[in-house]
Amino acid sequence: MISVSEALSHLFALAGPLESESVPLSKANGRVLGQDVFARRDQPPFSASAMDGYAVCAKDVVSGATLEVIGEAAAGHGFSGTVTTGQAVRIFTGAPVPVGADRVVIQEDVSRDSSTITLGDKIDAGFHIRPAGGDFSEGDRLSAPRVLTPSDIALMASMNIANVPVIRKPRVAIMSTGDELVMPGETPGPDQIISSNSFGLQALLRDLGAEARLLPIAKDTRSSLETAFSMADDADLVITIGGASVGDHDLVGDVAVDLGMSRSFYKIAMRPGKPLMAGRLENGAVMIGLPGNPVSAMVCGHIFMAPVIRQMLGLGPSAPQEETALLAAPLSANGPRQHYMRARVEAGRITAFERQDSSLLTILSQANALLIRPPHDPERVSGETVRYVPL
Numbered sequence: 001m002i003s004v005s006e007a008l009s010h011l012f013a014l015a016g017p018l019e020s021e022s023v024p025l026s027k028a029n030g031r032v033l034g035q036d037v038f039a040r041r042d043q044p045p046f047s048a049s050a051m052d053g054y055a056v057c058a059k060d061v062v063s064g065a066t067l068e069v070i071g072e073a074a075a076g077h078g079f080s081g082t083v084t085t086g087q088a089v090r091i092f093t094g095a096p097v098p099v100g101a102d103r104v105v106i107q108e109d110v111s112r113d114s115s116t117i118t119l120g121d122k123i124d125a126g127f128h129i130r131p132a133g134g135d136f137s138e139g140d141r142l143s144a145p146r147v148l149t150p151s152d153i154a155l156m157a158s159m160n161i162a163n164v165p166v167i168r169k170p171r172v173a174i175m176s177t178g179d180e181l182v183m184p185g186e187t188p189g190p191d192q193i194i195s196s197n198s199f200g201l202q203a204l205l206r207d208l209g210a211e212a213r214l215l216p217i218a219k220d221t222r223s224s225l226e227t228a229f230s231m232a233d234d235a236d237l238v239i240t241i242g243g244a245s246v247g248d249h250d251l252v253g254d255v256a257v258d259l260g261m262s263r264s265f266y267k268i269a270m271r272p273g274k275p276l277m278a279g280r281l282e283n284g285a286v287m288i289g290l291p292g293n294p295v296s297a298m299v300c301g302h303i304f305m306a307p308v309i310r311q312m313l314g315l316g317p318s319a320p321q322e323e324t325a326l327l328a329a330p331l332s333a334n335g336p337r338q339h340y341m342r343a344r345v346e347a348g349r350i351t352a353f354e355r356q357d358s359s360l361l362t363i364l365s366q367a368n369a370l371l372i373r374p375p376h377d378p379e380r381v382s383g384e385t386v387r388y389v390p391l
């Protein structure tokens with residue numbers, strides 16, 4: 001059995017970044033920027049008023065001075081003349097500051113009398129002019145890779161970038177396997193259960209920015225598994241669930257190898273998730289074979305599948321982000337496998353759930369953390385610092 005970090009290295013070697021595609025700005029939020037983009041203009045493109053008031057010559061700003069109002073500048077409608085000493089232009093926020101003016105006096109500090117203004121006793125010290133290019137200049141760069149946020153979308157819009165190069169979404173095909181499985185909403189037979197893992201993993205994949213579709217549930221037969229694999233031809237990543245262990249009906253690995261999969265590894269010193277496998281299918285797609293136990297499948301989804309998706313999205317080969325917390329209750333010594341214990345973190349203190357069986361989705365749904373116990377970690381007492389992966 002290999003370690004978790006060895007398994008991750010093997011997976012990163014299988015999965016390279018995908019190519020970019022161009023999408024309209026309105027579809028780019030949450031996508032990964034695939035190439036650097038550059039501002040196509042200065043912002044603001046002219047020196048602009050930051051307030052509503054009067055554009056004047058700064059040297060005229062003296063309490064009690066009277067200035068002649070010679071015109072108006074509004075946002076979208078500049079004043080075409082020049083302001084000289086003794087003159088003012090009525091101006092509004094966002095309007096270009098007229099030539100000759102170098103200060104805006106806010107209207108609260110002025111009294112207006114038809115075509116003149118008189119400056120008040122107290123005049124705000126600010127000049128209230130946003131210089132041209134004060135936000136960004138033509139050619140300024142937004143660097144890839146980055147997961148685009150609403151703020152980035154606003155910035156790129158302002159840069160006049162209408163179409164954005166983003167990494168194409170990884171196409172993932174999810175295959176549940178097992179004679180016992182039916183779809184939610186169906187009526188299961190007496191020996192059957194509902195396929196849950198496929199839906200949890202699909203949700204996780206979509207959160208990660210992948211396109212994830214469910215293949216029909218495959219039976220525990222070679223022909224059914226072969227049919228399911230043949231339906232995943234266009235996928236970048238094929239996720240199988242179940243049939244990974246050593247039972248007579250655990251055929252997934254054998255069928256995949258017979259179909260040309262070159263196996264990268266099988267079995268990890270990890271709990272849950274021991275019978276994980278991965279390799280490259282004949283068509284070049286990456287295959288990750290997850291164990292069937294529901295919590296094992298989801299934990300492996302977080303620990304292995306998510307980093308593979310991030311790597312495909314060009315975000316680099318990095319293990320799941322870890323944080324630390326103080327143990328709120330003692331823990332007994334760990335065995336030889338790295339244990340990802342379902343746990344709850346609150347206000348910096350972490351508690352592992354009593355029941356850790358890998359079938360318990362109720363516990364997983366209450367957990368907000370996977371508390372990491374390294375192999376052979378000794379007993380731990382309350383107050384010790386431990387590592388966890390946030391869920």
Ligand SMILES: Nc1nc2c(c(=O)[nH]1)N[C@H]1C(S)=C(S)[C@@H](COP(=O)(O)OP(=O)(O)OC[C@H]3O[C@@H](n4cnc5c(N)ncnc54)[C@H](O)[C@@H]3O)O[C@H]1N2
Binds near residue numbers: 358
């Ligand atoms: N003799 C041994 N038995 C087992 C070993 C072992 O080392 N020696 N390993 C155990 C471990 S650890 C795990 S994990 C499981 C993994 O088994 P499989 O990957 O072969 O999964 P299945 O046997 O197909 O299913 C296990 C369990 O999960 C349920 N399941 C499967 N798929 C789904 C799904 N899509 N949605 C919901 N539930 C699913 C299935 O009904 C079983 O209950 O093997 C242990 N055995």
Ligand code: MOO
Binds near residue numbers: 271272273274291296
């Ligand atoms: O490793 Mo299994 O995944 O313990 O339940």
